[in-house]
Amino acid sequence: MAALDDRNGCALHGALALLDAVEGIVPILHASAGCGVAGNVATAALAGLSASPLAAGGETSSTVLHEKQVVFGGTSRLREQIKNTVKVHAGDLYVVASGCVPEVVGDDVPAMVKEAREQRFPVLSLAAPGFKGSAWSGYALAARALLDQLPALLPPTAAGPAPDVNLFGIVPGRDPGWDGDLLEIEALLAEAGVRANRLLGWGQGVEAWREAPRARASVVLSPWGAPAAALLAERHGTPIVDLGFVPVGSRDAGLLVERVAAALALPQGTLDAARARLDGRLRHFLGKAAATLLLADVQKRTAVVGPSATAVGQARFLAGTLGQLVERVVITDEPAADRRAALAAAVREEAGAGVEVLFQACRGEIEALLRRSGPELVLGSALERAGAQGGGAALVEGAGPVRRSPILRRSLAGVDGAIRLVEEIIASLRALPVVEPPVERAGHEAPSLHPCNPVQATQNRGG
C-alpha cells in the first residue's frame, strides 16, 4: 500500500543495516547508484542524526550499476567488484547484497560468489531487492541467510564457552535505539548469569555469528527475529524463547529471564534473585519520581505508536507498571498476519481487553486516528507530532524517526530503559504549553507540572 512518509523502508536497507552492524563484515552492494545512500540516510535520520544524501555513501563497496549493465546484465561488473573489494576493504567476511536492478535483469549472483569462493575469498550473498519487502523483512532474511551460509565457510570453533542465548529481532536502523537496546537486554539477562550473544553492534563481529549455532537457546524479541531462530531450531534443535517484543520495565524483564531460565533449566533461586534485583533497581529509581508522578497527575489516556518490538513492550510497561490508561496501540511495522493475534494479546494481557490494537503504517491514517481519539499522551515517532499536538497531547519519541534528541547509545528497553522512558514522559508533559488561567482566577495556583514559569526561571538564573 502506498504510504505517506513511509517509515518501513525496503528489504535491501534492512539487510545492509544488519551487515553494517557486524564488525568485520564488508557488504558488497550489487545495485544501481544510491541504494546504500538511501538506506544510510534513513538509518541516521530515524535516530535523529544529521543525514544528507551526499554524506551517506557509507564507504560502501558497490557495483553502481549503469545503463549498460541494466541492458546487458551486471554479472561481469559484479565479478570485477568482488575481486577488487577484497583488495581494498579489510574484512573477515564479504557479503554481496543484491538490490532491485540485478534481480529484475536476472544477474547470476551465485555464480560470481562461487567463483570468488573457489579463489578462497570468504564471500556470501543474499538477494534483497527492495521490492521484496520492508527493511524489517530485510533484517529477517539477512539474519537467516548469514546463519544458513556461514557454517560452510566458517564452521563454529567449539573453542571457548558457548553463548547461552542468541538475541534476534532487534533491527538495526529501524529501531533507532537498537545498539543500546541489545546492551540492555544483555545486561538484564546477565542478572541471571545468562551470557547473551548480541550478534550486532558494539564489539560484535563475525565470530559472534560463527558461534551462534552453539547457543543453547534463541531469544526472539520481535516477529522479525523468528526466521533466524527457526533456522537454528531446524538445523540444531535450538529451543526458541519467543517473547515477540522487547521487554520494558522489571516485570517484563523478569518475564524474559523466567522464560530463558525455563529453556536453560536454571535453578529457581537464580531466577528469583535476578527478578528481585531487577525489580529493586526499578523501584529505587522510580521512587525518586513518585512525588512528581503523583503531583503532576501523570496518569494519562495514552496511545502508543511504533513497531512490534517497541510498541508492545512500552504499552505493557505503561499500563502494567506506570498505571497509564493505554487506550490504543498502533503497530506500524506490518508484521505477518499470523503474528498479529499474539502481539495484540500481549498488549491486552497488561492493558486490558478493551484496548484497541491496530496495524497501520501510513502516517496520514495514524494522524487522523490520533486527532479523532484525542489521547493525552502519545508514545510514537516524530511523525506523530502533528497528530498528538493537534489534540494537545504530549509526545514522547519512543520509535523512529526521532527528532527531539539524537540517539547514539540511548535505550528505552529493559529496566534502565524504562527509567529513561519515565524521565522522557515527565519531560514531555512539562514541555506542553501552559494553559493560562482565566483572568479572574489568575491569583489561584492551578496544579501543574511547571514549577515556575520561564520568566521566573530566567530571573532566578540571572540573580
Next chain:
Amino acid sequence: MGSEDRATPAIQHRTAATREKRAGAIAAYAGTAGRLALEAAGSALAPRVRTFAQDATNDLQRALELLRTIEGLGIVVHGPAGCAGTLHGDGPAAPWAVTGLDQRDSIMGGDGRLREAIRRLHAQRGPRAIVVLGTPVVAINGDELQTVTDELSEELGIPIAPILTDGFRSRIGATGHDVAVHGLLKHLLPQRQAAAASRVNLLAVAEGAEEVQGLRRLLLEAGIESRTFPRGASVEGLREIVNAVLSVSVDPDESEYAGQALRQLRGVPYLSPPAPIGAAGTAAWLAAVGEAMGLDVSEVAARQGARLAGAVARLAPHAGARVFVSLPAAQAFAVAGLVRELGLSVAGIGVPSIGPAHAGALRAVAAADPGIPVLVGEGQAFEEVNLLRTLGAELLVSRGTAPLHALRLGVPVLDLASVPVLGFDGLEGFAEAARRRLANPALARFFAGGREPYLPGWLSKSTHWFIKHEVK
C-alpha cells in the same frame, strides 16, 4: 561545439540529457591538474570508469533534495519504498508518499498504486502541485508516468508533473538537478507575460538556504529584488519566475540548465558570472549583475569589502596551512581562490565531475602548480583517503559530504553545508570556521586513533589504480 549549444535544453525531449552528454562531463580521474588541463585543452575529456567503486547519490536523490525545498509541492516517489529513503534526511518537511512497489508490481507495473498514492497525498496533505519521480524499477519496466499524471491532474485540478529520474542513466548525481528542472519547466511553468521591472531570478540549486538569503540581501542593498529558483521557490512563485527581467547563476554549473531553459523557452535573459565566493569573486559577481541591470553597485561592493580585512588577519597564525578542497567543480575552483585569498594554501582539489567548461580554471590552477593533485569522483572515499594520506592536508573543505574518512586521517573538516561561503558574509564566516578548525583539531586527532578500514595494499597504490578509460 560552443558551451551554449552544449547547454541547449531540449524541452521537447522526454527529459534532460545527462551531464555526460550535455556538458561533456567526466566522473572519474585521478592525477595532476597539469595533465587534466592539457587533456581539456585538446579534444573532449575521455570518459573513464572505476573497476572498484563505492556507493554515491543518484539523480533521483538529487532531484528529491532539490524539489522538497519548493513550498507547496507534494512529492510521490514511484518505486519500492526504500527509493524514498533520503526524504527522511535533512531538508524541509515536504509532503511525500511512496508507492511501495512489491515483487508483483515490479513485473506487472504499478499504475494503480501510483494513482492511489497521488490521491492519498492530495487528500491528506493538500499540496498545491505534485511531482512524481521515477525509480530504477519503473524505468526498467517502462512505466509511462505521464499518462497517469495527466489523468490525475485533470481529476484533482492541480498541476502534476512527471520527473523522469531513473537511477542509472548518468554516473553524475547532479544530472538529477537538470531532470528536476526539466520536469518543472515543462509541466509547471507558464508562458512569459511581461518582465517585472527590476526582479531577477537567483538560480540556486545546491546551495544552503541561509547563504542564498545572504545573496538576496546583498542584491537588495544594491536595489535589486530577487526570487530564488528552483531551490526555495514556492508553487505560486513559479509563475513569477518566467516574468523576471534576468536570471543569474549562483553556481554556474548547477544553474546552467535552468538558466538556459528559461532563456530559450520563456525568453528570460541568463547571466552566468563566476560564483560569488571570496571578496574578489563576490565583487565581480555583483558588478556583472549590476551592469546587466544598469546599476552602479561599486559603492555596495566597496562598503562590504572594507569590513573583511579583519577576517584575513585573524587567520595569520595559520598562514600557509594546507587545505584540500572537495566541492562541485565551479565552487571548488572559486573556494581554492578564496583559500589563497585568506593566506592558506591549496593541497589538492576533489570534484564530483568536471567538464570542458572548467578548462580555463584548470589551466589557471596548473599555471601556478602543474603538479597539484585533482581527484574526480563523487563519494569515492577510498580514493580520497589514499590521496589525503600523502598530502599533509591540515583542513578539508567539503559541502555536505561524509567527513569520517578525513577525520580518521586526523584532518579536520569544514562543511559548507553548515558554514555558508557565498558572498561577503560567506568570506567572513568561512575564515572564522577555518580558524577554529585549525586552532583546535582535537576531534580529528581523536578519530585518527582508530582503525583504518582500508587494506595497506590499497593505500600504497596510486590513487588512479582502479580508474580505466571506458570501452564503449
